[in-house]
Amino acid sequence: xxxxxxxxxxxxxxxxxxxxxxxxxxxxxxxxxxxxxxxxxxxxxxxxxxxxxxxxxxxxxxxxxxxxxxxxxxxxxxxxxxxxxxxxxxxxxxxxxxxxxxxxxxxxxxxxxxxxxxxxxxxxxxxxxxxxxxxxxxxxxxxxxxxxxxxxxxxxxxxxxxxxxxxxxxx
Numbered sequence: 444x445x446x447x448x449x450x451x452x453x454x455x456x457x458x459x460x461x462x463x464x465x466x467x468x469x470x471x472x473x474x475x476x477x478x479x480x481x482x483x484x485x486x487x488x489x490x491x492x493x494x495x496x497x498x499x500x501x502x503x504x505x506x507x508x509x510x511x512x513x514x515x516x517x518x519x520x521x522x523x524x525x526x527x528x529x530x531x532x533x534x535x536x537x538x539x540x541x542x543x544x545x546x547x548x549x550x551x552x553x554x555x556x557x558x559x560x561x562x563x564x565x566x567x568x569x570x571x572x573x574x575x576x577x578x579x580x581x582x583x584x585x586x587x588x589x590x591x592x593x594x595x596x597x598x599x600x601x602x603x604x605x606x607x608x609x610x611x612x613x614x
Contacts, residue, residue, distance in 0.1 A: 446588040447613040448480065454595035456483030458514060458550070461599075467503050468516035469494050477516055478554070478614055496522050500529035500549075504537070507547035507604075516552045520608065521569050523553055531578045534604050549604045551580075557611030572608045581605040586613070 444452070455477070458464050465488055471477050472491040481489065492499045496517065503513035517523055523530070530551070538546045556568035576582040581603060585591030594607045 444479075445614060447591060447610075448478075450588040450592045451480045451595075451609065451614075452482055454592065455480055455514070458512075458595070458599060459484040459488055461512060463510055464488060464512045464514060465490055465506060466514045466516065467499055467506075468492060468518070469499075470518060471516065475518070477552075478518070478611065480614075496525035497529050500526040500534065503549045504529065504534045504547050507549050508537075508545055512548060512550070514550045514552060516554075518554055519556045519567050520553045520571055521556065521566055523551075523571055523575065523606075527575075527578075530575070530580060530606075535579050535581075546602070547604055548602060550598045551604070551606040552609060553606050554609045554611050557614070559612060570608065572606070575606060582608065584608040586610060 466481060466484055467490045468477070469492050471481060471489045472486060492502070499515060503515045506513045534547060534549060555570045556563055558568060572582050572584055583594040583597060583605060585594040585607060591609065598605055598607055
């Protein structure tokens with residue numbers, strides 16, 4: 444396991460210790476299991492979803508409004524585009540739309556697709572951190588194990604929704 448992946452595994456294990464966390468996405472209980480980054484997360488905290496990115500994001504927004512801290516996992520940054528409406532027009536605007544009555548917090552893990560062991564093609568290795576930041580999403584990018592540790596340390600502490608960009612080739 445690379446130091447980078449180890450840092451993510453430790454961050455997920457640390458988040459799992461909080462009583463209100465849930466991990467939401469697809470291929471989390473089956474398949475890649477978050478590319479092996481959820482080894483320290485109890486299965487009872489994992490919600491396996493169908494491939495329906497807008498639905499997953501809407502679910503996480505609702506969960507956060509009821510006291511949960513969802514960690515929403517996108518296997519590929521490209522798939523964020525399918526959830527863009529939910530993220531940009533709902534999740535990060537609810538506080539303003541509700542005059543401060545509601546403030547959801549969702550930690551979005553967005554993974555830039557890797558090129559190893561094979562290159563999956565241009566549609567599975569794009570990165571949209573800048574575009575989401577420009578639309579108002581608080582975004583952190585971790586390109587080293589120290590940076591990714593800091594990203595999740597900040598994510599745990601701040602009281603707002605945010606996106607952490609990870610890089611599959613560094614796992």
